[in-house]
Structure formats: C-alpha cells, structure tokens
Amino acid sequence: MQTESKIRADSGTEPGPRVPGCSLRHFACEQNLLSRPDGSASFLQGDTSVLAGVYGPAEVKISKEIFNKATLEVILRPKTGLPGVAEKSRERLIRNTCEAVVLGALHPRTSITVVLQVVSDAGSLCGCVWPCVGQITSQMGEEEHCEPTSQMGDNGGSVAEEARAVLTFALDSVERKLLMSTTKGLYSDTELQQCLAAAQTASTHVFRFYRESLQRRYSKS
Amino acid sequence: MAEAAGVPAESLAGCRARAARTVLDQVVLPGEELLLPDQEDGDGPGGAGERPLRLNAAARSRGRVVCGPGLRRCGDRLLVTKCGRLRHKEPGSGSGGGVYWVDSQQKRYVPVKGDHVIGIVTAKSGDIFKVDVGGSEPASLSYLAFEGATKRNRPNVQVGDLIYGQFVVANKDMEPEMVCIDSCGRANGMGVIGQDGLLFKVTLGLIRKLLAPDCEILQEVGKLYPLEIVFGMNGRIWVKAKTIQQTLILANILEACEHMTADQRKQIFSRLAES
Numbered sequence: 001m002q003t004e005s006k007i008r009a010d011s012g013t014e015p016g017p018r019v020p021g022c023s024l025r026h027f028a029c030e031q032n033l034l035s036r037p038d039g040s041a042s043f044l045q046g047d048t049s050v051l052a053g054v055y056g057p058a059e060v061k062i063s064k065e066i067f068n069k070a071t072l073e074v075i076l077r078p079k080t081g082l083p084g085v086a087e088k089s090r091e092r093l094i095r096n097t098c099e100a101v102v103l104g105a106l107h108p109r110t111s112i113t114v115v116l117q118v119v120s121d122a123g124s125l126c127g128c129v130w131p132c133v134g135q136i137t138s139q140m141g142e143e144e145h146c147e148p149t150s151q152m153g154d155n156g157g158s159v160a161e162e163a164r165a166v167l168t169f170a171l172d173s174v175e176r177k178l179l180m181s182t183t184k185g186l187y188s189d190t191e192l193q194q195c196l197a198a199a200q201t202a203s204t205h206v207f208r209f210y211r212e213s214l215q216r217r218y219s220k221s
Numbered sequence: 222m223a224e225a226a227g228v229p230a231e232s233l234a235g236c237r238a239r240a241a242r243t244v245l246d247q248v249v250l251p252g253e254e255l256l257l258p259d260q261e262d263g264d265g266p267g268g269a270g271e272r273p274l275r276l277n278a279a280a281r282s283r284g285r286v287v288c289g290p291g292l293r294r295c296g297d298r299l300l301v302t303k304c305g306r307l308r309h310k311e312p313g314s315g316s317g318g319g320v321y322w323v324d325s326q327q328k329r330y331v332p333v334k335g336d337h338v339i340g341i342v343t344a345k346s347g348d349i350f351k352v353d354v355g356g357s358e359p360a361s362l363s364y365l366a367f368e369g370a371t372k373r374n375r376p377n378v379q380v381g382d383l384i385y386g387q388f389v390v391a392n393k394d395m396e397p398e399m400v401c402i403d404s405c406g407r408a409n410g411m412g413v414i415g416q417d418g419l420l421f422k423v424t425l426g427l428i429r430k431l432l433a434p435d436c437e438i439l440q441e442v443g444k445l446y447p448l449e450i451v452f453g454m455n456g457r458i459w460v461k462a463k464t465i466q467q468t469l470i471l472a473n474i475l476e477a478c479e480h481m482t483a484d485q486r487k488q489i490f491s492r493l494a495e496s
Contacts (some may be wrong), residue, residue, distance in 0.1 A: 038329040057331065057357045061334065103302060107331070108393055110357040174252040207250075214304050215248045218326070 024202055029213055037115070047122035056112030063110065069104035071111045079118045097170055097180040167192070169199045174206055176200045231312045238298055241307065241321060249307050249323060255299040257286055257318065291323025324427045330355045330455035332391035337411070339420065339453030340384045340399065352384055355422075355455040359397055362386065366400035366410035376413070383414040383459060385451055414451060418461030419468050425456050427479045438478055441490050444470060 025046035034040035037053030057070055064071050077083060094114070102112065155203045165185025172179050178196065187195075238254035249255075288294055291303035305325030312319045330338075332354060340352035343359060351359040362384065367376040378384070390398040401411040406478075431438060432452055442448070446467045451459040458475060462468045470493065478486055 032326075038327075059357055061442065106393060107357065172252065173250065174254075211248070211250060214250065217307055218248050220308075220482075 008176045027206075027209065028104040031207075031213065031217055042119075047120060051117045051119055053115045054112065055115075056155060057107035058112035058113070060109060060111035066104075068108050070102070070107045070109075071112060072099050072104065073101065073113045074098070074116070075113065076116045077118065080123055093182060094178065100179060101172075165191070167195045167199075169196060170204045171200060176203060241299065241309070244307050245309050246306055248304065249301045250304050253301045254295065255292075255307070257299065259298075284312075286318035287320040289320050289322025291325055292321055293382060324426070326424060328422075328424050328456065330425060332356045332360065332388055332397040333454075334388050334391040336391070336454040337385065337387045337413070337452075338399070338455040339451060339457040339459055340386065340455075341420075342382045342384060343380060344382050345378075349473075350378060350384075352386075352399060354397065354399070355396065355457065360388070360397040360399045361427075362399050362401070366402055367412060368402050368406065374381065378413055383420060384412070384461075385414055385453065386411050414459055418449070418459050419472050420449075420457055420459045421472050421476065422456050423458060423476055424479065425454070427475075428452055428454060428456060428458070431475070432477075437483075438475075438486065441470050441486070442474065445490060445493060446471065 001038035001139065027043065027045040028095065030042045032040060033042055034051075034053055037055055040051070040053040042049065042051045060071050072095055074095045076087045076091045076094070078087055094116075098114070104112070163185070165183060165187040167181065167183040167187070169178060181196075183192075229427070238256050240258070241255040242258055244253075245257060270306055288299055291301065291305060292430045293300045293302050299321060301323060303323050303325045305323040307322050308322055310320045332338075338354050339355040340360060340362075342350050342362075343353045344351040348364055350362045350364065352362050354360050364370060364375055364378070365372075366386075367378075370376050384399075384401065386399040386401040387403075388397055388399050390396075401408060401413075403411075430436060439450075442450075446461045446462045448460060448463075448467075448471060450471075453459075458472075460471050460475070462471055474489065474493075478490075
C-alpha cells in the first residue's frame with residue numbers, strides 16, 4: 001500500500017546552518033512489496049529512498065545463538081560499490097537501537113535479520129533508514145515504535161554537505177524520549193537542545209504518517 | 222462510532238492510556254497502553270475516590286481477562302506489542318472478562334500448542350522424524366505417534382512426505398513436538414497426506430479468515446470443482462482436484478482472495494463456472 005504525505009511544520013522557514021528550523025520534506029512509504037521476506041517496506045523522503053526486508057524469527061547458527069533472546073542482525077547495502085566501514089558502523093548503530101526496542105526475549109535461540117538496500121541517497125539517509133526498520137519490525141513485537149529525525153541537514157544533499165553539523169536522533173513513540181543520537185560536526189549545548197526539541201516536534205508528524213499508512217494497510221481486512 | 226474516539230487520541234499519538242473499549246476494531250500501534258473496563262474510573266479497589274456500585278451487567282465483567290497475541294500485561298494495563306486491529310470476544314459462559322487480542326498480518330509462523338499444521342519431513346533419525354513447519358526450528362515427530370503404529374509396525378513415512386499433525390509441545394524454550402493422533406489415539410484426519418496435489422504458502426491471516434465458521438469463500442470454491450483441501454495454521458494449504466489445471470486454478474483463487482473484495486470474488490467465480 002502506498003501512502004504519500006506532504007508536511008510543513010509550523011515554523012516553516014528554511015533552516016540555515018545556524019538556525020534549526022523544522023521543515024520536513026515530502027515522504028511516502030510502501031509496505032509488503034517483496035514476496036520473499038517475512039516483512040518488507042520501502043520509505044522515501046525527498047529524493048532519498050531505502051528498501052528494507054526482515055526475516056525472522058528464523059533458524060540461527062549454533063555459534064551465533066543466544067540462549068535467552070533473539071539474535072538481531074542488520075545488513076546495509078550501499079547504492080553502489082562494496083559495503084565499507086561506514087556501512088558497518090551504521091549497521092551496528094541500527095542493531096543496537098533495535099535490540100532495545102524489539103522484544104527478543106519472546107523468541108530465544110532464533111535469528112532476526114534486517115536487510116536494508118539504499119536505492120537513492122540525497123542526503124537524508126539516516127532519516128530514511130529508520131522508518132523502514134520501524135515499519136517492518138512492528139511485525140515482530142516491539143515495546144515501542146522508534147523513529148528518527150535528522151536535523152540541520154534535512155534539506156537535500158547540497159545543504160547536508162554545507163551544514164556545520166548533522167544530528168540524527170531516534171525517539172520513541174510513547175513519550176518522545178531519546179533512544180539513540182548520532183552527530184557529526186561542531187555545535188554547542190544549546191544548539192543540541194534546540195535540535196532535540198525540533199526533532200521531537202517533527203516526530204509527531206512522522207508518527208501520524210505511520211498511523212495513517214497502517215490504517216490504510218488494515219482497511220481492507 | 223469508533224472514529225470519534227480515535228481522532229483526539231491521534232493528536233497525542235498514544236502517549237496516554239486509552240480505554241480498550243473505545244479502541245476496539247481500530248488499528249493500534251506498538252507502545253500504546255490500554256485500560257481494561259474496570260480501571261476506567263477511580264484508581265482501583267483501594268482508590269481514594271468513591272465509586273458508585275453498579276448493579277448492571279458491566280459489574281459482572283470484572284473477572285479474568287485473557288490477554289491474547291499482540292498484547293502484554295504491563296502492571297494492571299495491557300501494552301500493545303504488534304500493530305493491527307484490536308479485537309475482543311465476550312466470554313461465552315459469563316465468567317471472566319473475555320479475550321482481547323490484536324489481529325495482525327504476518328507471514329512467519331511461530332509454533333503454538335494445539336495448532337494443526339502441515340509439515341514436510343526433512344530427516345529420519347532413529348526413532349523420530351524431523352518435520353519442517355515453517356518456524357525457527359524443525360519439529361520432531363515420533364514414529365509411534367501415528368494411529369495403529371507399534372514398534373513392529375512402523376508407519377510408511379519417507380523424507381519429503383507431507384504430514385498433517387498437531388503440536389503437543391510448543392513454547393519458546395523447547396523444540397516443538399508434534400503428533401498425528403489425538404488424545405484418544407485416533408488419527409482424526411491427521412497423518413501422511415496423499416500423493417499428488419499442490420502445497421502452497423499464504424499469509425497466516427488468510428488461513429484464519431478461511432477457517433472462520435462463517436466463511437463463504439470455501440463454500441463457493443466447493444461448488445466450483447470437487448476438491449480435497451487441507452489447511453495448516455502455519456500458512457500452508459494443500460489442494461487437490463481432478464486435473465492439474467483445476468488444481469492450479471484453485472490455488473490461484475485462494476492466494477488472490479486475500480486482496481479481493483466479495484464482489485470481485487463473486488465475479489471471478491461466476492466467470493469460472495461458465496467456462
């Protein structure tokens with residue numbers, strides 16, 4: 001099912017590198033588009049698009065099994081070329097956040113594999129990867145929905161390169177608390193707090209988008 | 222009726238607990254908290270507020286509420302862990318508060334005790350068969366768990382055969398075990414599934430829909446061609462009709478009817494019945 005939504009938040013000025021504003025680009029998602037994986041989703045924000053598939057709870061190799069919870073594995077493939085160190089570090093970041101959220105204790109000695117493929121990258125890659133993961137892991141059983149927003153770099157590839165700092169936060173759906181933060185660049189304490197507040201405001205729109213897309217998906221049954 | 226209660230809650234995106242009654246048949250997201258009917262007013266039996274004694278049927282529903290798939294107990298509230306539609310079933314005999322569960326769309330099967338499933342025999346080792354049921358590990362099936370099987374009289378099961386059986390042990394900590402007899406020792410339709418026919422996979426939600434007591438799809442399919450059909454709760458369906466072409470048509474119809482409305486289905490059936 002495809003859902004599209006165009007969001008302009010209240011303080012709709014274009015953020016420059018100094019003033020964190022809150023303007024989200026157009027996003028869209030499609031669910032269950034692949035037939036092989038147990039769950040799949042594709043998420044599009046502006047010109048950045050990521051495709052994700054999840055397999056699990058499935059068989060796990062004896063060497064990798066954990067006796068009391070599921071083994072979570074994340075594979076991120078870039079658009080071109082072989083995966084390198086940057087992909088590995090992003091995979092680890094995603095895995096650590098997902099482990100906090102997914103109820104692995106319900107499926108001990110199994111494996112849950114999330115495969116992400118970057119289809120096109122125009123700057124907001126981090127912000128695109130998460131909604132994919134959130135949409136599909138909700139089939140597994142999660143304690144809360146997790147959602148990322150990227151600030152200060154959220155306006156397209158060229159601005160992300162010019163921005164002084166890029167901060168990405170993952171927030172939970174229940175109380176908008178911080179689950180994960182990763183930052184790159186130079187910024188001050190107040191700017192960090194401002195960005196976090198802007199991310200929390202923006203996340204309301206994204207969660208509303210999740211809810212609408214899920215309602216559409218379940219509307220036929 | 223359900224819409225009005227849904228709209229103000231959306232703006233807070235589920236950051237406060239809602240009464241389960243108001244959210245029935247609506248889509249719920251993981252992380253939402255639901256209040257049971259006897260917790261909506263006051264703080265509970267030891268609360269400071271006064272609650273009027275209700276002498277109606279609602280007072281009787283305070284009993285044991287069963288928390289089904291997709292929900293977890295969190296203190297005295299229900300926490301949603303899967304996205305889907307919230308459903309409720311009233312208790313039949315009046316005791317307890319009924320069952321709440323979340324209807325979600327899923328392709329992956331997790332073994333549950335008592336479920337009847339179709340498995341494929343993958344290995345024979347000593348006295349047990351290893352059967353692939355689509356879960357995270359293969360189930361084990363003892364050779365004595367067939368009707369009329371003894372140590373001298375072994376059942377005729379080869380690797381690659383299809384088995385219809387039910388789980389006697391299925392929890393997250395142990396390897397699942399299945400049998401092909403019921404508690405009285407009779408096969409009751411279980412055992413090795415015969416030759417020919419076609420096995421295909423569908424989503425778990427479609428199986429539950431087809432096995433619901435009031436499902437018309439199955440009756441319409443039965444009027445179309447004479448057929449044999451076996452449904453496994455692990456998303457597998459085995460179908461056999463007189464010719465291969467009819468079998469393939471039936472398989473395609475069953476796979477497609479998940480996404481079709483009742484009218485589209487009736488059109489397709491009438492077109493097939495003519496040809």
